[in-house]
Amino acid sequence: MNKWLRANKGFLLFLALFGIFRTAVADWNPIPSGSMHPNLLEGDVVFVNRLAYNVKVPLTDIVISPTGEPRRGDIVTFSSPLNGTRLIKRVVALPGDRVEMRNEELIINGQTAGYTAQGHGIETIHGIGDLAAVRVDEAVGESRHTIQFLPQIQARRNFAALVVPPGQYMMLGDNRDNSEDSRYIGLVPRALLIGRAERVLASADITGNWMPRTERFGMSLYPKQ
Incomplete structure (x- = not known):
């Protein structure tokens, strides 16, 4: 065993450093579900900047030092x-925002979000079939992005006003009626933030023919407005 360790110490050191890099600096995250439709698709692999908000002890949620503040509109793991x-x-x-939802519309600090129609799509729900989205x-404010609704299914489309406590954040999926988010799991403490998703590294149609979606390779998750 000792002989094998000596013979492979360079490779083992590489694995250790690579593991530290992935848990402390940068990572990639496969998208397994449709909760972020239409912006993220099943089969996308996104680059995650783990230093966007915090420096943490590798393999833990222990924050050594904050490095930046989450912004409204950030896509976060x-x-x-x-x-x-x-x-x-x-x-x-x-933190500090007063937020509520009425009939799918977000109201933050007394201001109702603006909504502009972008058309329709098809959403396939397991056990239900194809639905019109x-x-x-x-x-x-300055945050602008596309979301979608699924009027045919039951979902939490309303919640009473609440003030987000210090050090916590409200997270919602872009696929509003098919997402397990803060309406179900609660607000998210800062220490549980992993990183900011920046762009799609690669993508394949895992729900269809498994062909690569090359048009999505390198796509920014924050297109210029």
Whole structure:
């Protein structure tokens, strides 16, 4: 065993450093579900900047030092406060914001988000089939992005006003009626933030023919407005 370790110490050191890099500096995150439709698709692999918000002790949620503040509209990977599952959602409300939802419309600090129709799409739900999805642009302050609704299914389209406590964030999926987000798992403490998703590294149609979607390679998740 000792002989094998000596013979492979360079490779083992590489693996250790690579593991530290992935858990402390940068990472990639496969998208397994449709909760961020239409902006992220199943089979996308996104680049995650782990230094966007915090420097952490590798392999832990212990924050050594903050490096930046999450902004409304950021797409963030984080550990679910409910069960620790890694999730990816969009930040919609920051500490100190007063936020509520009425009939799908977000109201933040007394200002109703702006919604502009963008057309329709098709959403395939396991056990249900193909549904018509309504797509709109949602604008809150400087944050603007496309989301979609699925009027045919039951979802939490309302919640009472609440003030986001210090050090916590409200996360919602862009696929509003098919997302397990802060309406179900609660607000997300800063220590559970993993990083900011920046762009799509690669993509394949894992729900269809498994062909690469080369048009998505390198795509920024924050197109210029």
